[in-house]
Amino acid sequence: MAEPSHSLRAAAARVIQAVEQGQSLSQCLPPALLRVAERDRAGLQALSYGTCRWFHRLDAELDQRLKRPLRKQDRIIHHLMMVALFQLRFSQQASYAVLNETVEACRELNKPHLTGLVNGTLRRAQRDGEPAYPDSGTTLSHPLWMREKLRHNWPDDWQAILAANNQQAPMTLRVNARRTSRAAYLARLAEAGIDARATRFAPQGIQLQQAVAVDLLPGFAEGLVSVQDEAAQLCTGLLDLQPGQRVLDACAAPGGKTCAILEACAELGEVVAIDQSAERLVRVDENLERLGLVANVMAADAGATDSWWEGTPFDRILLDVPCSASGVIRRHPDIKLLRREADITPLAAIQLDLLTAMWSVLKPGGRLVYATCSIFPQENHRIVERFLKQQDTTQLVHIDAGWGRDMGAGRQLLPEPDSHDGFFYAVLERVAP
Structure with a gap:
C-alpha cells in the first residue's frame, strides 16, 4: 500500500541514507517509488537526484548550522534536513510548505523529539540565506578527492567539469537507421510538438x-x-x-551499444554480447x-x-570496460557519494x-575499440599506453575526429552542458609481431 503523501520527504530521506x-x-529508488502515492513519484525522484547532486554543498551548510552532529541513530534526520535544504535552495517549492511538511516527516520517522531542532534549523536557513563556503569546490558540490584529482588532471578545465556535472543531462536519442532516417524522425518529432535538433x-x-x-516518443515501441x-x-x-x-560487445549490458552495432551494419555475420x-x-x-534485432x-x-x-x-571487439563512471555524474549524481x-x-x-x-580473441587484422565513461586519465589513455608497451602485435589507430581531445593514445570527451557526456575512446588494430 502506498504511503500517505506527506511521507514524500521521509521517503527521500530514506533514499539518501x-x-x-x-x-x-x-x-534503492525503484522500491521507494512503489511505497509512495503515484502522484508523488516524480517528486520523490526529483528530490532524490537533486539532493544527491548537491549533497556535499547541502552537507556543508548543515554542518555549519548544527552546533553538534546528530547521533548515529538520528542520522536519518540529517538527511531529512538536507532534502529540505535542497528544496529551499534549488526548487520553487513554497518555503512554508517545505518547513511544515519536513517537521511532519520528522514525526513519521519516529523522531518527534527532534522536531524543534528541525524547525529551528530550517527557519534560520530560510531567514539567513545560504552561507559562504571556504572554497569553490564546496560550492560545486563534489567530494574533496574528486575535486583534487580533476584539478590535477585537468588544470584548465576542472571547474567547468564540476559545473557541467551539476547540470541535468539532456535527453538524447539514437535513430534506428534500419527503420527510418534522422531527418524523417526529426519531422515526426516536430509533428508531435517535441522540440529537437x-x-x-x-x-x-x-x-x-x-x-x-x-x-510519448513517436514509434518508440516499434523500435524507431x-x-x-x-x-x-x-x-x-x-x-x-x-x-x-x-x-563482440564484451561488456554489453544494458545493450545500447550492442543494438547500435546491429543498427549500423545490417549485414554483419554475428554479434556476440556478453x-x-x-x-x-x-x-x-x-x-x-x-x-527487432538478433544477437x-x-x-x-x-x-x-x-x-x-x-x-x-x-x-x-567493443570493450567498454567497468570504470569510475566519472564522465556520467550528471546522469548518476550518486557516483559522488x-x-x-x-x-x-x-x-x-x-x-x-x-x-x-x-x-587474445581478436583476429589478426582485427580492430578493438577501448571505451570508458571516465574522465580520469588513469583509466583511459594511460591504460592504452601501458598495453602498447606490453604487446608487440598492437597498432594504435589515430582517431581523426572533430569531437574530444587528442590524448596521444586515444581521444577524450569531457562532459559538456547541453551536449554529450564525458567519454574516452582508443582504437587498436592487431598486426603480425
Whole structure:
C-alpha cells in the first residue's frame, strides 16, 4: 500500500541514507517509488537526484548550522534536513510548505523529539540565506578527492567539469537507421510538438530540448529510436563495421551499444554480447526484442575467455570496460557519494586485464575499440599506453575526429552542458609481431 503523501520527504530521506550507506539510486529508488502515492513519484525522484547532486554543498551548510552532529541513530534526520535544504535552495517549492511538511516527516520517522531542532534549523536557513563556503569546490558540490584529482588532471578545465556535472543531462536519442532516417524522425518529432535538433557528432543522434517519457516518443515501441547519449553513440563509427564480420560487445549490458552495432551494419555475420551480470542482460534482451534485432547474448566474465570462447576469433571487439563512471555524474549524481579514490587503482588493473584478455580473441587484422565513461586519465589513455608497451602485435589507430581531445593514445570527451557526456575512446588494430 502506498504511503500517505506527506511521507514524500521521509521517503527521500530514506533514499539518501541508503545511498550514503553504499546503495546506488538505481538500487534503492525503484522500491521507494512503489511505497509512495503515484502522484508523488516524480517528486520523490526529483528530490532524490537533486539532493544527491548537491549533497556535499547541502552537507556543508548543515554542518555549519548544527552546533553538534546528530547521533548515529538520528542520522536519518540529517538527511531529512538536507532534502529540505535542497528544496529551499534549488526548487520553487513554497518555503512554508517545505518547513511544515519536513517537521511532519520528522514525526513519521519516529523522531518527534527532534522536531524543534528541525524547525529551528530550517527557519534560520530560510531567514539567513545560504552561507559562504571556504572554497569553490564546496560550492560545486563534489567530494574533496574528486575535486583534487580533476584539478590535477585537468588544470584548465576542472571547474567547468564540476559545473557541467551539476547540470541535468539532456535527453538524447539514437535513430534506428534500419527503420527510418534522422531527418524523417526529426519531422515526426516536430509533428508531435517535441522540440529537437540533430547532434553535432553522432550521425544518428537527436537531442531533445526537454526530456519526455519514452512512451510519448513517436514509434518508440516499434523500435524507431532508443535513448543513448551522443558520446556513447560514437563507438559504431570507430569500429569500422563491414558485412560478414564477427563482432563482440564484451561488456554489453544494458545493450545500447550492442543494438547500435546491429543498427549500423545490417549485414554483419554475428554479434556476440556478453556481460558478467545475468540480471543486467535481461535489459539487453528487452532492447533487442523492441528493436527487432538478433544477437548471441551470454552471461560470462569477459576476462575468463576459457569459460565462453569457443575458438573463433572476432573481427571487431567493443570493450567498454567497468570504470569510475566519472564522465556520467550528471546522469548518476550518486557516483559522488559511492565512488572512492581507492577504487581507481583496482579498476585500472581490471581494465588492463580485460584489454589483454580481449586481445587474445581478436583476429589478426582485427580492430578493438577501448571505451570508458571516465574522465580520469588513469583509466583511459594511460591504460592504452601501458598495453602498447606490453604487446608487440598492437597498432594504435589515430582517431581523426572533430569531437574530444587528442590524448596521444586515444581521444577524450569531457562532459559538456547541453551536449554529450564525458567519454574516452582508443582504437587498436592487431598486426603480425
